[in-house]
Amino acid sequence: MEATREREISGLTIRIDRDLCIGSGNCVNLAPEIFEIDEENLVDFLGDTPDIDQDRLVEACMLCPVDALIVENADGDQVVP
Numbered sequence: 001m002e003a004t005r006e007r008e009i010s011g012l013t014i015r016i017d018r019d020l021c022i023g024s025g026n027c028v029n030l031a032p033e034i035f036e037i038d039e040e041n042l043v044d045f046l047g048d049t050p051d052i053d054q055d056r057l058v059e060a061c062m063l064c065p066v067d068a069l070i071v072e073n074a075d076g077d078q079v080v081p
């Protein structure tokens with residue numbers, strides 16, 4: 001299975017590097033509409049991901065202790081980590 005997942009949410013590009021994820025669940029706690037922990041104990045996007053408050057989405061990604069969540073803004077600039 002691909003180690004990297006990418007999705008456009010709330011005008012941002014969110015990338016998950018599952019090779020880095022340690023399943024801490026920080027991102028899930030802050031953005032439960034977006035992320036879930038799967039059967040491999042790694043984070044993945046939920047099937048349907050609504051646009052949520054952009055600040056909360058960015059903060060959820062910033063809380064990752066291993067920088068497994070990468071965020072790019074609409075200009076293509078990396079804002080997390």
Ligand code: SF4
Nearest residue numbers: 021022024025027064
């Ligand atoms: S916060 Fe980081 S390490 Fe924790 S589940 Fe989310 S992506 Fe994985």
